[in-house]
Amino acid sequence: MNTVPPSVLSGTGLVKAFGPTVALGGVDLAVGRAEAVAIMGPSGSGKSTLLHCLAGIMRPDRGEVRLLGDRIDDLGERRRSALRRSRFGFVFQFGQLLPELPADENVALPLMLGGTARREAVQAARGWFGPLGLAGLEGRRPGELSGGQAQRVAIARALAPRPAVVFADEPTGALDQATGHDTMRLLVEATKHNGASLVVVTHDPAVAGWCDRTVEVRDGRLLTPFPGAA
C-alpha cells in the first residue's frame, strides 16, 4: 500500500466525540517526511482535536494513528507519553515554558527527561540559541523575555530532542502580526532544516502559505485536500 514518499505520520478514519458533540467525524490525514502541513478552519471545527489525536494526546474513538508505520493510538498512556517526549515536539500559544527555569534549562529539560546528563543537555540546548536569534538570552527566565522571544525558546525546546514531528497549535495567536509572521517563518524553516515534519493549526492564510500543504477542517471533516505546494 505504501506510496512514495512514505508518510511519517498518518491518521485514518479518525472519529472523536465529546458527549453529543462530534468533534471529528472521520478524518484521514498523512504527513510526509519533513513536510509542513497547515490545518485551517473556523473556530470549533475540530482542528485542535485532530492535532491532539495525531500527537497521541487523546485517543480517538475510532480510526488509527501510525508513526513510521507503527500504530500509536492503542498504546497505553505511559508509552504514548514516552513517545511524545522522544518523537514529537510541541509549540503552543502559551504555557509550555516553566516560569522558574532559565531559558536554556527550559530547552534542556526534554533532553534531561530523555536521559541526557545535565551538562550535555544544557550544552546542546545552548546550541539552539544562536541559530534562532536568541544569543545572549540563555540565562533569562520566561517572564523576562518578549512574547516572540519566548515562542522562539519554545521552538528550540520542541526541536532539541530532534523529534520526527513538531505539532503547533496557533503558536503565534498571542503575538502581533509582524512578530507572529517572523516566528512562524522561523518555525517552518527550522523544522524543515532539522528534517522534522510539521503539523500547525493556524488562522493566518499567510502562515499557511509557507507550509507545503494546507488542509481545511469544517465540522469535523476535511474539506478539500490541496495536494502539492502553495
Added chain:
Amino acid sequence: MRTVFELSWRLLRGGGRRGMLGSLLTLAAVAVSTGLLLFAVGANHAFAARSAADAWRHPAKTHGTATAIEALNTDYARGRQITVVELAALSGDAPVPPGMKRFPKPGEVWTSPALASLMRTMPADQLSQRFPSRTPTGTLGRSAVVHPDELVAVVGRAASDPALSAGRSDTMIADGVASPTRIDRYATGSQSATAFVYQVLAAIASVLMVVPLLVFGGAAARLTVARRDQRLAALRLVGATPGQVVAVTVAEAVLTAAAGAVLGTVLFAVAMPALTQIPIAGGTWYASDVWPGLWVLPVVLAVPVLVGISAVAGLRRVVVGPLGVARRETPPGLRAVRPLAFLAIVIAFGFLAGGLTSMGRTGLILLLVFLALAFLGINLVGPWIVAIIGRIAAGTARGPARLLAGRRLMDDPRAAWRTVAGVALTGFVAGFLALLNPSSGMLGHGAAADRLEITVPEASAATSAAQARDRLRALPAKVTVERAAKPSHGVRGTDGEGNDEPDGGGNDEPDGTATIRAVVDGGRENVDRARTALTGLIPGHNATTEADSDIGSARLLADLRTGALTVLAVSFLIAITSAGITGASAVLDRRQTYAMLRLAGTPLDVLDKARRQETLIPLLVMGGGSLATGLFFATPFAMGFGSTGALTLVAFVTLGFGGILAASALSRPLLRAVTTNPAPRPD
C-alpha cells in the same frame, strides 16, 4: 457594596470545579484555624474559670466588721487531695459561700459531688469519720468546685471551736492551707499562686499554638488571592479600578473565611466532649469552662477580618503593577536582614538566658517575648534558607526532578516555606519542650507513704504523742517523737528546694516544735484509718506523709507533660493540615504548567518526585534547624534530658515527617487529576 458581593459570589461559584476546590481548601484551612484558635481561647477561659471557682477558699483580711471566720486545709485519702474549708459565723449576716444556699451551721458538712461519692464508697473509718457529719448535709454547687473530680468539703463549725483558732502551717502546700481569718466577704476576685502559675503556663502554651496558627491562617488567606492573581491581573488589564479589584477579591476571601469560621466553631463544639477529658491539675473539665462563651463572637468575627487584611496585603502586588503578576518577573532576592535578625535574636537570648531564671516575673515575661521573637525569627529566616537550599539543589541537580524542585524553591521561597513552616515551628516547640519535659525519675522517689507526721509545740509533744498512741491502738502503728533541730516556721524541708513560699502564718506557733511520727503498716487502707483516727488530735493540723506532699509536685510535672503533649498535638495538626493544604494549592496554582509538561510527555513520576522534593528538602533542613533552635532556647530551664524528652523528639521526627509525607501524598491524586486531560486551555 451589594454588587461587589454579588460579583464575588458569582466568581466563587463560577470558578468551576477546580476553582471551587481551591475555595474549599481555604474554607478547610480557616475552619481548622478557627477551631484551634477557639481551643486556645477556651483553654485560657477555662483556667480563668477554675481560678475564679477556687478564689473564695483563700480567705482575705476583712475591711469592715468581720462576720465570719474562714480557714483552709488540705487532707488526703487514697492518694488524692481533699480541700477542706472550715467556716464559722460570727453574726447573723455571715456571707453565704459560693455554690451554697446558706451559710453552713456548726456540725454540717457540704461536699462536692466527687467527695460525696468517695465518702459513700470508702469505709467510714477511713474517710467520713474525719468530718463532724458522716453523710453530707448538702452538695456544693458548680461555682464552688474547680473541676468535676475535685474533692471539696465545707465544714461548718462554731466560732469557739479550737479548729478555728489554731494556726496551720505544717504543710508545704502554700496554697492548700490558710490559718483561720476573720472575714466579711469571700475573696472571689483574687487569685491563688497556683492558679496564677497555671494561667501563665496556659499563656505560654497559647503563644506556642497561636503564632503558628496565625502564620498558617495568613497563608490560607493568601492562598485565595494567589489563585486569583491571573484573573485579577486580567481584570486590571481590562481597566477595573484598583478599588474594584480589591473589593471583589477581599469580599470573596471574607465570604469564604466567614463560612470557615462558622464551620470551625462547629468543629470546636464537636471536639469539646473529648477536650474536656484532658486531665489537668488533678481533674477533667466542666464543658461550660472550656466553652469560651461570649469570646466566641470576637473570634468568629476577627477571623474573616484578619483573612481580609491578609488578602489585601497579598493583593498589593497585583494592584500596584498588573504586569508584575501577568508576566512573572524574577522575584527580588530576599534581603540579608532576615538571617541577621534571626542571629540577633539568638545571640541576645544567649546573653540573657543565664539570668532569666533568677529574674522572677520579669524573666518570665522576657521569656514569653523571646519565644514570640524566636517564632518570628524562624519565620523570617525560613524563606531565606529555603532560597539557599533551592540554589544548592538546583546547582547540584543531575536529574530533571531535582532541578525542577530546586528552581521552584529559588523562584518562590516564601511559598515553599509556607508548606513547611508549620512543621518547622513545631520543631521549635518540640525542641523547646523536650528539655522542659521532665521525666518522673526526677521526682524524689521513695518518699515514705506509710509514715504519718504531725507538727506539735515542743512543750505538749509528750502528751500529744501519748494521745496519738491511744488513738492508734487498734492499728499496727509505731509512734515516735522527734524534736526539731532548728526553730521551724512551719516549713519542713525534704530536699532543700521549693521552700521559698511565703510563710503561711505561723504566728500562733511557739518557737520550739516537735514532730510526732507514726509508722503505719498494712498499706494505704491502714494509713487512711490512721489519718482518720488522728483527725482533730491537734486542732487545725492533719497528719500527713512525705508522699502526700509529693502529690502536688508530681501533679505539676504531669500537667507540664500533658500541656506539652497538647501543644505538640495542636502544632502537628496545624503543621500537617497546612502541609496538605498548601501542597494541594501549589498543584492547583500550577495546573497549567503541569498539564503542559504532561502533554509534552513528562512522566507523572518526574512531576510527582519534583513536587515531593520541593517539600522534603526544605523540611529536612528547616525541621532540624528549628528543632536545634528550640533546644537552645530551652537550655536555661533544662530539667535534664530524660527519656521523656528523647521520646518527644523521636515522636516529633516520626510524626512530623510521616505526617507531612502522608499529607503531601494527598496531592498526588490531585496532580493526576489536573493532568489527565492535558489538552491545553486557558482558565
